[in-house]
Amino acid sequence: MRVTFLGTGSAMPVADRVQTGLLVEAAPGDRRPLLVDCGAGVLHRLSQTDPGYEAVSTVLLTHHHLDHVADLLPLVKARWLAGEERLTVVGPPGTKALVDDLFAVGEYEYLDGRVDVSVREVHAGTEFSLAGLDVEAFETRHSKPCLAYRFADRGGDAGTEAADADADADAGGDFVFSGDSEAFAGLANFADGARVLAHDCSFPDEVDVDNHPTPTQLGEALAGTDVDRVYLTHLYPHTEGNHEEMIASVERGFDGDVRVARDGLRFEREGPPGVVRRPHRRERRVNRDAAGFLALAALWGTAFVATKAALADFPPVLLAALRFGAAAATLVAVAVATGRGLRPAGRGDLAPILAGGAFSIGLHHALLFTGQQYVPSAVAATLLGLIPVLTPVAARALRPDDRIDAVGAVGILVGFAGLVLIADPDADRVRALLQATGAARSPAVRARPRPRSAPCSCSRRRSRGSPAR
């Protein structure tokens, strides 16, 4: 991986610092480099690089403040004039509306359609691939919803390691960009184990500031974090002449290497020599995901039986409220422990909270718990299992720009096949199995097998008497 700082300035640029922009290449000279943020001046800086703006067909935005998006429309025009036909813009929720609005400005409508601009919105906590890079997103603390990004190093530029198949799992060169953010433990955890972190450090300690950190705050947040080198960036004019003090302030809390970024600075898997191998972050993540998946399956799998038992003593809606009260308290505890923000930041946060609360939590569980009074737990669980299978299909109808890829389509089919198998297991096979265990003496199992084309209601009545309960 190779990273070039194109712009290390802020909303108040200075002579040698344009607004925010970085060029991230999966390998040096990669023919499809990724541009991260596109503030004013970044297009000009791009023209000074070897790939140039002609090669940049993907832009990843941290957030929508002007000093991160101002050159987006000029980039589209430059690419059109250079004969390039495509640009993909990726960013947090609201990116589609932003791009649409840019092209809706009357004077610039002539640009619409000159370049095929597609938009992809990404969310905090998700991982995705872009321009040959594996990227992970994390929500920062800023005055606008903003995402920090972690770019996993695939080892492509380290000659000897690239030949080693294991280099793919070596997270030694991971790079993290904070976007605009206060310094806090959650973001420091997100950067933990990376080789290089580029962090917003907008002002010197003398300036009292929100939404950006001071060097002392950054050092305190990074204390104990395993990162080799931190570059301070997003520098306001107030920082000029104060770089040494700023570095010293960060170093009071953080014991890694601290430097001030500058426009045009480039690094490749940089860091103190001798520190090459690190815990394999991707491996750890796979283990963590597998453990989480098993825990979730155990919790969800038993939730239906527990709900059934609790319904004997509680009215369904009160039970739903109690369950989510307990879940909310747990979630707050986890959020506090991991240093995540508790206050919603603007409309981008409030709309999903309201919609999710009303539909996914409130209505969904009121209906589910009410329904569970009339059907067996197994039927409720099976019907509920349809949600992740049907949701991508419904989402496709509502969001045609959000495509289901081949792997996703196979996943949906496998999920659906699994449900059919659970809802209509082969009666003979089940009976043979039960006979083998001696359970078939139960009258419910001796019942004649129903025809396979029987309507769903039969299945409900049958499974009520199933000894498998």
Ligand SMILES: [Zn+2]
């Ligand atoms: Zn900002």
Ligand SMILES: [Zn+2]
């Ligand atoms: Zn900014």
